[in-house]
Amino acid sequence: MATPLLALDSVTKEFGKIRAVDEVSLEIPVDEVTAVIGPNGAGKTTLFNLITGRYELTSGQIKLRGDRINGLEPQEIVQRGLARSFQITNFFPDLTALENVRLAAQAQNMELTPGALLSHHDQKSESKDAARAVLDRLDLLDIAQEPANSLSHGQQRHLEICIALACNPDVLVMDEPTAGMSPEETVETRELVEDLAEDITIVIIEHDMDVVMRVADRLAVMENGSLLTVGPPETVREDERVQQAYLGGETV
Ligand SMILES: Nc1ncnc2c1ncn2[C@@H]1O[C@H](COP(=O)(O)OP(=O)(O)O)[C@@H](O)[C@H]1O
Ligand SMILES: [Mg+2]
CATH class of the missing domain: 3.40.50.300 (P-loop containing nucleotide triphosphate hydrolases)
Known part of the structure; x- marks a missing residue:
């Protein structure tokens, strides 16, 4: 084998x-x-x-x-x-679905410190495209701009899966x-x-x-x-x- x-x-x-x-x-x-x-x-x-x-x-x-x-x-x-679909508390509740997935995509390629994350937050359009593609795959594009904490339980669980997938x-x-x-x-x-x-x-x-x-x-x-x-x-x-x-x- x-x-x-x-x-x-x-x-x-x-x-x-x-x-x-x-x-x-x-x-x-x-x-x-x-x-x-x-x-x-x-x-x-x-x-x-x-x-x-x-x-x-x-x-x-x-x-x-x-x-x-x-x-x-x-x-x-x-x-x-190797990525894991996290428990529900593992996203940023006040950020939108898109921002959450985008941060995961960015974190994949950099040091995971809050400063590093924030300073890159607005710069990387490729991570935004990647995040949109993941949300699209899970049929969540229409809620991309909603804050994560306003989503239904099922959507939140799917968002967690998106966050895991964003890490490729x-x-x-x-x-x-x-x-x-x-x-x-x-x-x-x-x-x-x-x-x-x-x-x-x-x-x-x-x-x-x-x-x-x-x-x-x-x-x-x-x-x-x-x-x-x-x-x-x-x-x-x-x-x-x-x-x-x-x-x-x-x-x-
Ligand atoms: N952090 C922990 N500290 C002490 N005991 C734990 C901890 N996590 C799990 N256990 C114990 O380990 C055993 C297996 O638990 P767990 O892995 O949660 O099982 P399952 O997911 O199959 O329900 C249980 O007896 C549980 O009480
Ligand atoms: Mg268990």
């Missing part, structure tokens, strides 16, 4: 006595959608925080295109091509992108993930099984910090251990 885009090797994270992530080894092939599923508390978000550099590993190693990324600052990891990632990591969404917004988001998957490798945590079964090429199932199994959705769905762990024996 060619070098996987992202490779986790015995990744472990302890919080005091809790082993939130326990020796997880997982290879993310290029151009696929890998969905990480598992019950609450399984360690999914912690795993994402390790991949994106927000937490330090207790032990193990994470490589992007064969180069170690654990130990790097989150922004350095973004610059190497090879891998997009998404933690429950449909959380809190209406059924209509959930369908829109699923279609969006399917569209993005055409040219970006995606790792997604998602608990809506309808979304998971439609978008994922592979499922990675976590339980108690460990990886229970990895495989194609149809195979994993039939796995008895998965049904026990994830749904208490109910059929997925």
Whole structure:
């Protein structure tokens, strides 16, 4: 097999006595959608925080295109091509949607200090074009000039995805992108993930099984910090251990 885009090797994270992530080894092939599923508390978000550099590993190693990324600052990891769709508080609420995406596009190419960001704020028309293109792709151009805090919940979540995309990632990591969404917004988001998957490798945590079964090429199932199994959705769905762990024996 060619070098996987992202490779986790015995990744472990302890919080005091809790082993939130326990020796997880997982290879993310290029151009696929890998969905990480598992019950609450399984360690999914912690795993994402390790991949994106927000937490330090207790032990193990994470490589992007064969180069170690654990130990790097989150922004350095973004610059190497791995972006995350942030939680809602991660945009500037009073700036417009366009300004938020534009700042992300600019931050990709410069030192991330407030002074640097502000001094370049009005200069870079290319970052504005890039930002408009991203907003257009997510059908958000008509709200480009609205302040981020005036958008609906679904639009804000999509804005977060735009901010991640503005960093031009090879891998997009998404933690429950449909959380809190209406059924209509959930369908829109699923279609969006399917569209993005055409040219970006995606790792997604998602608990809506309808979304998971439609978008994922592979499922990675976590339980108690460990990886229970990895495989194609149809195979994993039939796995008895998965049904026990994830749904208490109910059929997925
Ligand atoms: N910052 C933290 N400090 C201490 N314990 C944590 C922290 N983050 C997560 N945990 C614990 O790690 C375990 C896994 O949590 P989490 O990764 O959030 O699971 P999931 O996203 O699968 O629901 C849980 O027992 C949780 O309480
Ligand atoms: Mg979580």
